[in-house]
Amino acid sequence: MPDAARRLTVLAEQVLGAPLPVRLRAWDRSEYGPPGTPVLVIRRRRALRRLLFKPGELGLARAWVAGDIDVEGDLYRALDLLAGSLWERGEGAARHSGLTALLATVRDPRLRAAGSELVRLAGVGLPPRPPREEARRSGGPLHTLRRDKQAISHHYDVGNAFYERVLGPSMVYSCAYWESPGATPDATSDSVPDATSDAAPEATLEDAQRAKLDLVCRKLALRPGMRLLDVGCGWGSMVLHAAREYGVSAVGITLSEEQAAYARKRVADAGLADRVEIRVQDYREIADGPFDAISSIGMAEHVGAVRYGEYAADMYGLLKPGGRLLNHQIARRPLKDEEAYEVDEFIDRYVFPDGELAPVGRTVAQLEEAGFEVRDVEALRQHYALTLRRWVANLEAHWDEAVALTSPGRARVWRLYMAASALSFERNRIGVNQVLAVRTPASGDSGMPLRARDWR
Template sequence: MADAALRLKGLVEQLLGAPLPVRIRAWDGSQAGPPDAPALVVRNRRALRRLLWKPGELGLARAWVAGDLDIEGDLYEGLDLMASLVWERGEDARTLLQALGDPEVRSAARGLVRMAGLPLPPAPPPEEVRRARTHLHTKRSDKRAISHHYDVGNDFYEIVLGPSMVYSCAYWEQDGTLEQAQRDKLELVCTKLGLTPGQRLLDVGCGWGSMAIHAAREHGVSVVGVTLSQEQAAYARKRVADEGLTDRVEIRVQDYRDVADGPYDAISSIGMAEHVGAERYLEYAQDLHGLLRPGGRLLNHQIARRPQKDESAYSVDEFIDAYVFPDGELAPIGTTVTQLERAGFEVRDVESIREHYALTLRRWVANLETEWARAKRLAGAGRARVWRLYMAACALSFERNRIGVNQVLAVKTPESGASGLPLRARTWGAPTA
């Protein structure tokens, strides 16, 4: 087929009723569209079949992960332009079927089918998680979901995260390294918790042990870190031993619901609560409340989505659910605060650090791209492409205020009402008498 790009551009614009803001480079080497714009590279006709059989985000994701689609040029600019065209329009199979009542749309769809070739749905890439959305957030299903995301290989995460091995939003000065920004985030959490030597800290979702090590080394506390990932736990235990902290840090492969050796003086939950799920969130908050001594503090660091018009409807990002965080759910910050208070906490501070996550994600993408060939060898080409798309798209979402991230400081205030916090907000420090 001669000049496939021009034909494809015309059909897509006819189908969507809008001009394409990106350039198209097709499998025959032809190009069409704005010459200075990033190019959407359509490597083969299979990409079209994926989009025709699963219109919208999931079809695009499958084509990307399989290597059928790519972006040539500035990745962030290309994704931003595609978001305005597809994701923000909310296109899915149902809305496109409704649009087929328009003769012009039907004609464009027929043209795309002819270009795509045999109308057989390609199998999803092997990296996709396929399961029924039932029995969410049982201990078994949560362990399986965590393993999918975190047991990719510690060497792969070392590439992405760098020496800090912290997989959550850093806390940035105007200039600085990723490692310093992650250290500053860990210190911010410790400061808000008011940690003092001899206290007990529970780190829920401890990852590769960075928070546990920092708190024990810099603040003299004893730490129990829990994770569901075997690979994380093994890595964290080695780091603890290398730091000479085995007498103060214990890393367990354990569900937070099975922790029964409270009370703790403080609990940190950094980037873990997104895995809990709406139907389990109150239970999560109640469990952590029960593990704290009176006057103990919780620092809950969590990504938040914007409220929907209909909060009773289940909402899921198809790409992230299928390829990144199976069963992950984001809640508005107001919902999180309400659930924490329903569990008995007194919420004392909420700090939004949304812009900080965008900066963090861009550094992770840069790390991945710098060692792209090695990352593909370690995790496989498909999985590496998942992470690159996921992190770049999330960076844009934080920059555009589509999602946010917040640190919520809550206290298990005793009946006396003495919270132990200083009179002036954000002058944290040790608990007062």
């Protein structure tokens, strides 16, 4: 009688010391575990071999991307239930406490019987090859010009049509700005409100992204004739909005060839080619400053700790006296021992190679060390959770197209990372902040109003 699911559940609970919070279905079609919960599907024995040969989060990530494991039911609930048992880390706790304990059975004499059982269930076979969606990187120092360009290409050069399905018409790949927390979606951004309802129509993702772009423009106090630099311009949405609505001349830079081509077409179609320039260029290569204002939206996460001081100094040097920088950046929670910080293996291998998060306090300190006067910090953590749920809904609604445009593995990467990230923002494990900083001149006149938040 097939019983792999029961054997795996018993093994997991023996090692973890707690009931497994989800139901299991194994490759032999057996099921075991609490009814009414999401089902963790282990489609192939190969999933266990991935974990045995590469213990930790990376083995689990490879099994997910390859389709060796899956979830039936509510993915958000499944991730939330499994987090405490397998990979959630607490402050000062071992990073993979539950998962590491499970895989340590093959080495721990006290759990040798459990380890032998895990090996028997995994079956005989060579180490499985990593899914092709995994980043292939050369060695050498982090955050060189060449390595950063490769990392950006891995994430962004996966097809503009794929991103259209996920991001919607705005083509903005950063946190939107919502009017109320009631905007949590169960449908795509294109859903039509009930015409018979007296309630105000719910804001769409497009509305919220437009509100975010406008918030940035107002914080920068953009006016006709000013010159704006958008660092990490993506598909051009910020420079288009600033030129069209605020009359500025704008330069947008990206390291993605596909993004640049797409943005240039949007600029030409909007009739703004005389005022908007899109470049494939690193921020360290800009030589035609100064600018009146700089927006850096969702780009600084790629800079890295070893380069952040240089980044802050470059932004300062590219601004005119009195010029403003709007730095929009994801932040992690501070750790008691900063030496314990490790980059998430799934994110590093499959999503943002070489990306690093820093606490917002460190970001503020490094901007100040570069000479900036920091005038405002606004936390948008809950806004990003709402945004990510919209993107997941869009991806799920266009799943077959997304798979055809990229690969099944790539679509699975994006679904997992966006859903898990939404939960991380909702649980205050990570945040996102807009830091408004000024290159205040020697006179001390920052040009800021006494009540800075009149942009609201």
